Amino acid sequence: MLAKESIVEILEKISSQELVAKECRSIFSKARGLMFRKPQVLMFDFSRETCEPIHSLFVFYPFLAIWLNSKGEVVDAKIVKPFTFFIRPREKFTKLIEIPLVFLDDKNTGRRKKKGLKTSCIFC
Numbered sequence: 795m796l797a798k799e800s801i802v803e804i805l806e807k808i809s810s811q812e813l814v815a816k817e818c819r820s821i822f823s824k825a826r827g828l829m830f831r832k833p834q835v836l837m838f839d840f841s842r843e844t845c846e847p848i849h850s851l852f853v854f855y856p857f858l859a860i861w862l863n864s865k866g867e868v869v870d871a872k873i874v875k876p877f878t879f880f881i882r883p884r885e886k887f888t889k890l891i892e893i894p895l896v897f898l899d900d901k902n903t904g905r906r907k908k909k910g911l912k913t914s915c916i917f918c
Contacts, residue, residue, distance in 0.1 A: 815891065828853045833894035843886040850878045857894045861887035 815837040818824050824838055829852040848859060853876050861870045861883040870883035873895070 813893065813897065828857060828892055828894070833857075833896045835894070835897065836892045838890040838892075840888050840890075843888055845882065845886045847880050847882040848874070848890070849880060850874045850876055853877070855894050855896060857892050859883075860891045860893070861885075862889040862891070864888045 813835045815835040818827070818836055818838045827836060827838075827848070828834075828850070833855055843864065850857070853874075856873060856875050859872050859874050859881065860868060863869050863885065866889075869885040869887050872881060872883075874881055874892075
């Protein structure tokens with residue numbers, strides 16, 4: 795994981811953009827997540843508060859995981875590297891947003907923002 799300052803910088807970049815997320819509602823789509831997919835923003839909505847861990851097995855790029863409580867407040871955020879087995883937030887959550895880092899300008903790695911990114915609010 796990167797330093798806390800890096801996560802804050804990434805969250806600031808995200809707040810200046812609008813990203814389109816695919817909503818994962820079914821058990822299958824929640825279990826699959828970003829595995830074997832091209833980079834895309836995903837949002838998971840859980841019917842009740844949970845503290846279930848996630849993993850990034852068979853995800854070939856790093857992503858930012860943001861966990862939200864029922865009030866829409868961020869309870870935790872972590873940068874997840876590919877093929878990490880067990881990632882758990884500090885508190886219970888009802889929503890999880892996964893944002894591949896290829897959608898953000900990352901001066902440390904020299905990556906550029908992915909072309910063709912649509913603009914629409916997912917956090918509303």
